[in-house]
Amino acid sequence: MIVAIMAPRSGKTSGLAIPAILAAPGPVLLTSNKAANDAYTTTVDARAKVGTVWTLDPQQIAHHPREMWWDILADARDLAGAKRLAGHFVTASVDESSGSDFWSTAASNTLGALFLAAASHRRPITDVLAWLASPADRTPVDLLADAGHHAVAAQLQGTVSGATETRDGIYETARQYASCLLDPEIAAWVTPTPGLPEFEPFDFATSRDTLYLLSKDGGGSASAIIAAAADAVMRAAVIVAERSGGRLDPPALCVLDEAANVCRISDLPDLYSHLGSRGVIPMTILQSYRQGQRCWGDTGMDALWSAATVKVIGSGIDDADFADKLSRQIGEHDVQTTSVSTSDGGKSTSVSMRTERILPPDAIRALPKGKILLFATGLKVAMLDLKPWFKEPSAKEIGPASARATKAITERALAKATTDRDDFGLAT
Numbered sequence: 001m002i003v004a005i006m007a008p009r010s011g012k013t014s015g016l017a018i019p020a021i022l023a024a025p026g027p028v029l030l031t032s033n034k035a036a037n038d039a040y041t042t043t044v045d046a047r048a049k050v051g052t053v054w055t056l057d058p059q060q061i062a063h064h065p066r067e068m069w070w071d072i073l074a075d076a077r078d079l080a081g082a083k084r085l086a087g088h089f090v091t092a093s094v095d096e097s098s099g100s101d102f103w104s105t106a107a108s109n110t111l112g113a114l115f116l117a118a119a120s121h122r123r124p125i126t127d128v129l130a131w132l133a134s135p136a137d138r139t140p141v142d143l144l145a146d147a148g149h150h151a152v153a154a155q156l157q158g159t160v161s162g163a164t165e166t167r168d169g170i171y172e173t174a175r176q177y178a179s180c181l182l183d184p185e186i187a188a189w190v191t192p193t194p195g196l197p198e199f200e201p202f203d204f205a206t207s208r209d210t211l212y213l214l215s216k217d218g219g220g221s222a223s224a225i226i227a228a229a230a231d232a233v234m235r236a237a238v239i240v241a242e243r244s245g246g247r248l249d250p251p252a253l254c255v256l257d258e259a260a261n262v263c264r265i266s267d268l269p270d271l272y273s274h275l276g277s278r279g280v281i282p283m284t285i286l287q288s289y290r291q292g293q294r295c296w297g298d299t300g301m302d303a304l305w306s307a308a309t310v311k312v313i314g315s316g317i318d319d320a321d322f323a324d325k326l327s328r329q330i331g332e333h334d335v336q337t338t339s340v341s342t343s344d345g346g347k348s349t350s351v352s353m354r355t356e357r358i359l360p361p362d363a364i365r366a367l368p369k370g371k372i373l374l375f376a377t378g379l380k381v382a383m384l385d386l387k388p389w390f391k392e393p394s395a396k397e398i399g400p401a402s403a404r405a406t407k408a409i410t411e412r413a414l415a416k417a418t419t420d421r422d423d424f425g426l427a428t
């Protein structure tokens with residue numbers, strides 16, 4: 001279970017994510033906020049040779065045509081699942097610090113109730129948007145009661161029939177959280193579409209398929225969908241593993257590149273402790289420890305950091321406290337110092353020992369690009385050289401394949417721009 005902390009442009013994708021994906025023997029999940037010349041283009045060809053490639057690209061980062069759909073409500077058919085899904089939409093929009101104020105909590109509860117109402121009757125997610133737009137609509141309350149969720153129905157009824165200002169405030173907040181679904185192009189990726197193949201997390205766990213989850217950075221964006229899909233895949237993999245003797249074989253690799261930007265799963269720290277023993281290998285890649293704290297809070301990030309059995313520190317750690325903490329963990333060693341003194345009677349030499357840090361904090365902060373510190377459970381800390389994919393012999397094939405995939409993205413973007421221009425009747 002890997003957590004990597006490395007500054008921007010320090011080789012996170014080329015030195016960690018891509019080599020791990022190319023070497024993976026089983027299913028692979030990748031989250032990313034870049035398409036061209038990044039992990040997606042570099043690995044898509046190689047992965048297509050071993051299994052089906054699924055690309056969930058709701059914001060058109062790779063301008064990938066919609067060739068699949070995933071049922072975002074599939075796990076929301078019980079209360080816990082519906083709450084978790086609502087949580088993804090909240091976490092994608094607000095920082096951990098403001099995620100627990102009154103409006104957020106109330107909006108999250110309402111969103112959860114509406115997801116549950118839709119999911120338990122196999123309604124599409126677009127119904128949830130319609131209910132959010134008109135709080136007076138009794139349909140979700142009736143659907144919940146009908147499905148036996150009487151307590152949730154009563155709670156939703158309470159919100160709806162409460163003071164108008166409060167109700168409107170809660171609904172407006174909930175609408176903001178779910179706003180990405182207002183775009184029909186985005187909602188289509190997570191709504192049942194006859195004729196297109198459905199991505200099934202449970203089948204994926206035992207396949208050698210690849211799921212690319214692409215999203216832009218930034219709050220309120222479709223990153224909630226990305227987080228929900230990654231969460232669904234990891235949970236399904238754990239369940240499949242438990243059913244089949246305890247471990248997935250071959251293991252599933254889940255690379256959460258740019259995790260704090262595009263894949264903010266709020267209970268990732270808890271999830272981590274379940275994954276390793278089940279043959280699900282998570283690799284969470286962050287730009288700084290602080291970025292993790294902003295996303296999961298101090299305790300959450302601490303938990304994630306402690307749960308990781310393999311911790312990778314790269315160049316550009318720009319946080320004095322964290323560098324000092326690492327330096328202390330690396331430990332001290334004895335250094336022998338010799339002092340020579342001269343006096344009338346001649347020279348005398350004395351040897352003394354003192355302890356000093358093996359790697360002082362300033363040396364950690366000055367770690368050159370390409371070097372990493374590896375903290376693995378049960379081993380002494382090691383300083384290693386990253387081996388980026390483009391320095392491996394296989395780069396001879398992978399480089400051109402990545403260039404082709406990048407070119408295809410550009411062509412799709414250009415084709416789309418032309419169509420848009422024609423649609424608006426503009427001259428070409």
Ligand SMILES: Nc1ncnc2c1ncn2[C@@H]1O[C@H](COP(=O)(O)OP(=O)(O)OP(=O)(O)O)[C@@H](O)[C@H]1O
Binds near residue numbers: 008014
């Ligand atoms: N195909 C390539 N050939 C040569 N150099 C490359 C190649 N791909 C990336 N690099 C270089 O490797 C370095 C690290 O790039 P990489 O994308 O792995 O960093 P990163 O940490 O993932 O960055 P970001 O924070 O932007 O995601 C960059 O300086 C980049 O210029």
Ligand SMILES: [Mg+2]
Binds near residue numbers: 014257
């Ligand atoms: Mg990167």
